[in-house]
Amino acid sequence: MFTDIYSPIQRLKHNLLPELWIKRDDLIDPYISGNKWRKLKYVLAKVQAENKQHLVTFGGAYSNHLLATAATASRAGLKATAFVRGEFVKNEMLMLCQLFGMQLIFVDRAHYKNKKNLFELYFGQDPDAFFIDEGGASIEALAGCSEIIQELPADIDHIFCAAGTGTTAAGLLQGIHQQGLKTTLHVIPALKGGDFIGQEIYNYLGHTHQLVLHTDYHFGGYAKTKPELIEFMKAFIAQQGILIDPVYTAKMMYAIYDLANKGYFRENQKIMAIHTGGLMGILGMKDKFQ
Secondary structure, eight states: OOOOOOOOOOOOSSSSOOOOEEEEGSSSOOOSSSHHHHHHHHHHHHHHHHTTTTEEEEEEEHHHHHHHHHHHHHHHHHHEEEEEEEEEOOOOHHHHHHTTTTTEEEEEEHTTTTTHHHHHHHTTTTOOOTEEEEGSSSHHHHHHHHHTTSSOOTTSEEEEEESSHHHHHHHHHHHHHHTTTTOEEEEESSSSSSSSSHHHHHHSSSTTTTTOOOOOOOSSSSOOHHHHHHHHHHHHHHHOOOOOTTTHHHHHHHHHHHHTTTSSSOOTTTTEEEEOGGGGGGGGGGGGGG
16 A cells, blocks of 8 residues: 655755755645654554454544554555543544544543553454554554655755654664764654653664754643744744644744754754644644634
């Protein structure tokens, strides 16, 4: 189902950063876009190699991963089930998941923490069921995300990406080292207390060389915003003609602009932002844009 797709690279307009670029992984697919396509690429290959027929995964009520998994399953002729964290709700994201045929099981936050137990309790006797962790985190996802580096110029000084679980960032760092590049990877955690992402990357790779974490751009926590982030987001979209979302990519771009204003970068350094998609998350915050 997944074929090799090389998303475009686009220069951004910025007075202080003449070499600011963005990798448009958001254009890969409307529903399996950005890092979700990268993460699921080799997972699906493993599912098909093991002749599994049922994808079982986990996420919150506005999870882009759930929607991507639902769309992937539908296109591949597979069954899909998602454990949704928290009380029963209805929203646009979950409606789309159900339209793609995904079954939703709402789970309280205490039980949701032990995902392996949930999988065994509901689907331990189902030989067709295949466990996919929250956000698509896996070694297979790491391999898919590392391929982004192969699609970029080799002379980039700084790469920026937003992070939730750290899997995409770990894949990017792996790709940087596989290619023998001197590039620095900058990671912007989307949630408060994002220092743990450094440990997650270390757990994957056994090192964090060439990694810089910027943990002060969470704007209150995961899926939290502040008026200055929303205003920045509006101005960026109007100026650049590129949609970014308030959960991940707006925080990443805000960080780049803020660091530029503080003189963080040397003159004419080449900077690449990775647009990891997730634009459907805007639907859940439409009231903030009134």
